[in-house]
Amino acid sequence: MSYDVQGIEKKWQEMWQNNPPAKTKPTGSGKKYYVLDMFPYPSGSGLHVGHWRGYVLSDVYARIKWLEGYNVLHPMGWDAFGLPAENDAIKKGIHPKIGTASNIANFKKQLQAIAAIYDWDKEVNTTDAHYYKWTQWIFLQMYNAGLAYESNMPINWCTSCLTGLANEEVVNGACDRCGTQVEQRNIRQWVLRITDYAEKLLTGLDKLDWPEKVKLMQQHWIGKSEGANIIFKTKTFDGAELDLPVFTTCAETLCGVTFLAIAPDHDVIRRIVPEDRRTEVDGFCGRVKQRITDKQEALKEKEGVFSGAYATNPVTNVQVPIYVTDYVLKNYGTGIVMGVPAHDQRDFDFAAHYGLPVVQVIDAPEVVRGNDGKLTAAYTGDGVLINSGQFDGLSAFENGNKAIVDFLLSKGLAESKVHYKLRDWVFSRQRYWGEPIPLVHCKTCGVVPVPENQLPVELPDVESYQPTGTGESPLAAIDWWVNTPCPQCSGPAKRETNTMPQWAGSCWYFLRYPNPHLADKPWTPQDMNYWLPVDLYVGGIEHAILHLLYARFYVKVLYDLGHVPFDEPFTHLFNQGMVLKYSEKSGLVEKMSKSKGNVVNPDDMVEQYGSDVLRLYMLFMGPPELDCEWQDNGLEGVRRFLNRLFDYLSNAMTSESEDEKVTRRLHRFLKEFQARIGNFKPNTAISAFMEWLNEAHAGSMKLNKDSIEKIIASLSVMAPHMASELAQALLGKQLQDCAWPMYDSALAVENELTLAIQVNGKLRGDLIAQRGTVQGDVQAEAEGLIAKWLEGKEVVKVIFVKDRLINFVIK
Numbered sequence: 001m002s003y004d005v006q007g008i009e010k011k012w013q014e015m016w017q018n019n020p021p022a023k024t025k026p027t028g029s030g031k032k033y034y035v036l037d038m039f040p041y042p043s044g045s046g047l048h049v050g051h052w053r054g055y056v057l058s059d060v061y062a063r064i065k066w067l068e069g070y071n072v073l074h075p076m077g078w079d080a081f082g083l084p085a086e087n088d089a090i091k092k093g094i095h096p097k098i099g100t101a102s103n104i105a106n107f108k109k110q111l112q113a114i115a116a117i118y119d120w121d122k123e124v125n126t127t128d129a130h131y132y133k134w135t136q137w138i139f140l141q142m143y144n145a146g147l148a149y150e151s152n153m154p155i156n157w158c159t160s161c162l163t164g165l166a167n168e169e170v171v172n173g174a175c176d177r178c179g180t181q182v183e184q185r186n187i188r189q190w191v192l193r194i195t196d197y198a199e200k201l202l203t204g205l206d207k208l209d210w211p212e213k214v215k216l217m218q219q220h221w222i223g224k225s226e227g228a229n230i231i232f233k234t235k236t237f238d239g240a241e242l243d244l245p246v247f248t249t250c251a252e253t254l255c256g257v258t259f260l261a262i263a264p265d266h267d268v269i270r271r272i273v274p275e276d277r278r279t280e281v282d283g284f285c286g287r288v289k290q291r292i293t294d295k296q297e298a299l300k301e302k303e304g305v306f307s308g309a310y311a312t313n314p315v316t317n318v319q320v321p322i323y324v325t326d327y328v329l330k331n332y333g334t335g336i337v338m339g340v341p342a343h344d345q346r347d348f349d350f351a352a353h354y355g356l357p358v359v360q361v362i363d364a365p366e367v368v369r370g371n372d373g374k375l376t377a378a379y380t381g382d383g384v385l386i387n388s389g390q391f392d393g394l395s396a397f398e399n400g401n402k403a404i405v406d407f408l409l410s411k412g413l414a415e416s417k418v419h420y421k422l423r424d425w426v427f428s429r430q431r432y433w434g435e436p437i438p439l440v441h442c443k444t445c446g447v448v449p450v451p452e453n454q455l456p457v458e459l460p461d462v463e464s465y466q467p468t469g470t471g472e473s474p475l476a477a478i479d480w481w482v483n484t485p486c487p488q489c490s491g492p493a494k495r496e497t498n499t500m501p502q503w504a505g506s507c508w509y510f511l512r513y514p515n516p517h518l519a520d521k522p523w524t525p526q527d528m529n530y531w532l533p534v535d536l537y538v539g540g541i542e543h544a545i546l547h548l549l550y551a552r553f554y555v556k557v558l559y560d561l562g563h564v565p566f567d568e569p570f571t572h573l574f575n576q577g578m579v580l581k582y583s584e585k586s587g588l589v590e591k592m593s594k595s596k597g598n599v600v601n602p603d604d605m606v607e608q609y610g611s612d613v614l615r616l617y618m619l620f621m622g623p624p625e626l627d628c629e630w631q632d633n634g635l636e637g638v639r640r641f642l643n644r645l646f647d648y649l650s651n652a653m654t655s656e657s658e659d660e661k662v663t664r665r666l667h668r669f670l671k672e673f674q675a676r677i678g679n680f681k682p683n684t685a686i687s688a689f690m691e692w693l694n695e696a697h698a699g700s701m702k703l704n705k706d707s708i709e710k711i712i713a714s715l716s717v718m719a720p721h722m723a724s725e726l727a728q729a730l731l732g733k734q735l736q737d738c739a740w741p742m743y744d745s746a747l748a749v750e751n752e753l754t755l756a757i758q759v760n761g762k763l764r765g766d767l768i769a770q771r772g773t774v775q776g777d778v779q780a781e782a783e784g785l786i787a788k789w790l791e792g793k794e795v796v797k798v799i800f801v802k803d804r805l806i807n808f809v810i811k
Contacts, residue, residue: 003646005610009721013115021736022063022117025071027514027530033065034073034531036510036570038539038547039124041079041502042103044088047110048592049600049618049630050579056618057576058538059116060682063717066117067740073531074117075513077124078104081132082502083161083177086433090466096433097461100127113606114615115720124516126435126505131512133456134522135504136438138554140449141561143439147193148427150447154265155426157185162467164189166426166501168221168546184265184289187471190428190437190498194553198222198420200567201552210573211625214544221545223421225249228405229334231413232260232311234322237274244268244311244322247333247419250340251408252400254315255388256361258351259339260322261304263330264288269307272322277308281324288326302327302350314413315404316389325350333419341378348378361387362396425550427501432465432474434499442486442493451487457495473497506547507554510534510569528564537570540578548573574680577627579618589629600630612719613639619682619718642722645693649711649726654702662701664751665692666710670743673714686718705731710741756805757782759789775800782806 037058040051062074080100089096104125111118124131142148156165160180164187169176194201202222205215227249234242246260262269264285273281284305304325311322320339327346328337341351342360351358358375360367364383370376382397391407394400408414428437436457438450450457460481465474475497476482486493514527539547551569559567580589583598592599605614617638622628669692676685695701703711708730716723716735727733749771755778757765764786769778779798783790790808797809 003643003722003725005613006607008725009115009610009612012721012724013112016115017112020117020119021734022066022072022074022119024073024075024119024122027524027527029071031070032073032531033062033070033536034534035062035065035536036074036513036534036538037076038537038543039077039079039506039509040107041082041084042100042107043084044092044099044103045594045599046103046106047602048579049602049605049614050592052114052602052614053579053618053621053624054538054540054576055111055114055116056615057574057624057682058536059114060619060677060717061536062117063720064677064740067713067716067735067738069739072117073122073514074119075122075124075516076111076116076118076120077122077509077513077516078107078126079502079506079509080104080125080127081434081500081505083163083429083431083433084502086431086465087161087178089433095463096465097127110603113602113611115611122513122516124509124512126509129456129458130519131516132435132505134512135435135500135508136450136455136457137452137522138508138558139500139504140438140452140455141563142192142557143449145557145561147196147557149191149193150188151191152186152188153191153426154184154186155189156182157187158182161431162469163430164426164428167423168425168549185471187430188498189426190439190496192425192427192553194425194550195420195422197553197556198224198422200556201422201549204552204556204568208568208573209571211575214541214548214573214575217544218549221422221549223419225333225419225421227251227417227419228408229415229417230254230338230408231314232320232336232338233314234272234309234311236271237309242268242271244336245334245415246336246338247417248338250343250401251404251414252385252396253340253343253361254313254338254404255385255391256340256342256359257313257316257320257338258341258357258359259320260311261325261328261337261339261347261350262307262322263328263335264324264326265330266324266335268336269324272307272309274308277306281305281307284324302346302353304350304354306354314408314411321356323350323354331423332421342375343378343380345378345380348375359387361385425553427504428498429501430471430473431467431499432459432462434501435459435504436475437496437498437500439496440484440486440493441496442489442491444491445486445488445493448486448488448493454487459499473499475499503546503550507551508558510551511555511558511564523564525565528566532564533566533568534570535572537573538576539573541575544575574625576624577622579621579630580627581630592630605635609635609639610721612721613642615720616642616686616718620686622683624680624682641690641693642719644697645689645715646722646726648693648697649703649708649730652696652701652703653708653730654704656702656704658702658704658707662696662699662703663707664747665695665701666703666707667743667747668750670710670714670741671745671748674743677717682718689714709733709738713738713741753803755782755803757786758805758807759786760809761807764789771803773803775806778806783808 035058037055062072066072085100086096089099156170158165158175158180160178170182174181202224229245229247232244232246234244236242304323307322307324309322310319313320339347341348341358362383363386366381367379368376385391385394385396385400391403405414436459438457440448442448460478482494484493484495511523514531555569556567558564578591581592581598582589583596585597590596617635672688673685712723712726724735751771752768753771754766755769756763793810795808795810799807
């Protein structure tokens with residue numbers, strides 16, 4: 001048989017397209033397995049080989065479960081609303097609907113070349129009104145439960161994308177879409193109370209089979225801190241007393257507080273700054289407003305200005321100055337932070353810059369001082385309290401913290417408190433290409449939800465959709481769409497014109513896949529009970545916070561409202577690494593990007609080498625969880641392996657009984673291959689395949705029909721076209737007629753082993769023996785092999801360790 005790559009792959013893809021072999025069976029049809037890819041955003045640039053890495057990996061496990069007889073749900077769809085599609089359409093001068101449809105058609109063609117067992121009858125598209133009807137329905141469930149609220153609030157504003165951004169969409173002070181530095185603007189927004197679920201989102205991580213790195217990223221983003229609000233007393237500029245609550249987890253350092261730092265947009269500033277300081281303070285706050293974001297930690301230089309006011313330290317009664325600074329966030333804690341220069345490096349640097357005192361209150365042998373006896377850097381470790389009055393001598397962390405908090409609690413100057421870094425989710429966007437928010441504004445009734453029987457509120461088809469930059473969506477200018485009767489009083493009202501963020505559709509798509517054509521509800525209880533949660537979710541680490549956090553929030557809300565019977569959507573998560581490539585523009589090995597000129601188009605690779613070769617190479621490149629570098633010459637090696645395997649199997653069939661050694665070697669291979677795949681090490685599983693082929697080829701091993709089928713079934717999860725051709729030609733079968741191979745544990749045990757021969761504990765030789773051999777069967781042969789070491793010696797003892805060694809003790 002000759003292996004015509006293009007002819008064979010075209011033949012099987014046409015056959016599978018006309019008659020899909022792995023179509024999902026109805027709900028309840030036996031044991032299920034739901035394997036899910038993070039569905040793609042169909043950009044104009046199409047797929048590159050990096051995308052293949054995750055899609056091929058998920059298909060391996062979908063195919064294994066399919067061959068094991070599971071009812072497999074392996075769907076695919078399109079996350080197609082949002083800024084990237086709209087910006088791409090603006091650049092091309094077309095409507096986002098047209099650009100999105102074109103991109104989806106190209107992506108689908110590219111994905112079909114992978115030959116993954118996607119059930120295309122389950123396809124979803126977030127821009128389809130039949131889909132986003134239910135995206136709007138979910139929003140209404142949140143609104144009716146009090147989890148969505150309207151707010152005029154300072155938000156991150158991208159001056160390039162001309163829209164507000166959630167905190168999670170800002171990276172180092174810049175828009176994560178276009179890289180433009182964001183600024184703060186007060187804009188009317190719809191916001192979701194994700195903070196109400198902070199604790200549930202945190203504790204829910206404990207029961208998930210997820211990479212620890214992802215769990216830590218989510219834990220850090222949620223940012224739980226257990227501490228206390230400490231009351232510092234101050235006076236307003238007109239002499240009235242005022243309490244300043246300061247959240248801290250480090251009450252043990254209170255006696256070392258030498259200043260307070262307050263956020264520049266804090267409401268209390270206008271009450272405490274005296275008249276002679278207002279011009280300077282207002283000028284500083286105005287400058288900071290242009291650059292402040294929730295990523296302020298990235299700012300290297302911490303700046304501040306003295307407010308002109310002082311506060312009383314509740315433990316020492318010392319007056320400390322209040323500084324307005326650029327590193328304190330109004331919406332974290334209380335927006336006021338205590339400055340402890342001796343025990344916080346940021347405070348140490350700030351105090352050095354502004355000439356503020358440094359009072360050490362924790363002492364330990366590790367504390368580093370200069371020749372003048374002063375601290376050269378902040379000490380952040382444990383130790384004993386000093387310069388702390390009645391608390392001197394206490395262990396800082398062990399009991400000093402509690403003792404100081406208890407002291408202040410007894411005086412009514414403290415309150416135990418838990419804070420989270422997580423902020424409520426800014427949910428509205430001032431753009432066109434997104435789901436309309438199903439609310440109506442009525443002067444008589446206020447905000448009124450659109451009745452469920454009037455959903456979907458469809459996005460109007462308009463020619464002019466470009467963003468306005470005014471803080472309003474382009475939808476606000478479409479009078480015929482905006483003006484509508486109030487659903488409650490039938491009086492004149494206006495539709496909400498902000499749209500939902502891209503994340504809205506991707507937060508629940510996995511719930512729709514089991515029954516995507518359902519018309520009267522988003523899903524059925526039967527589908528949820530059977531298919532969910534997802535058994536295996538495969539996607540990139542870049543979604544560790546945004547998508548995964550939001551999706552978990554959605555599911556927890558739906559669970560609490562009684563709409564789904566589970567509170568975590570993804571049981572097992574696997575993050576594949578990126579495929580990197582050398583960029584001539586930068587001279588570096590980097591993530592593939594059109595702008596860097598280092599994108600490898602999978603279409604070209606498939607045309608030259610075939611889909612199976614590319615699939616196998618994506619799996620063979622290295623551990624799938626790690627980034628790896630693309631090398632064109634790696635494809636040649638994989639192609640040679642597949643060609644050799646095809647040639648060998650085409651001629652390996654025997655009508656006679658199979659030699660026991662051949663059978664044993666095959667079962668050892670199957671055990672090794674499956675163990676490595678089970679541990680998500682497909683690269684080493686392929687190595688095991690190569691090793692088996694080398695031995696089989698060198699020994700001209702002949703295989704019976706059952707063994708041939710086991711090899712073909714193993715191959716099929718990685719190279720389905722070749723496996724299908726071999727199954728048809730050699731076995732007269734289709735892949736769906738085969739089963740995932742079982743190995744015999746007894747046959748998989750290595751029958752021969754190497755026995756060490758020692759003299760007085762030193763290795764002097766070895767021999768090949770059968771596993772389980774007793775001493776009497778090998779001692780004479782061992783003596784012959786090391787005769788020169790025993791010549792003229794008296795053997796006083798022979799020590800035999802079964803299957804390991806024989807040791808001759810001589811004198």
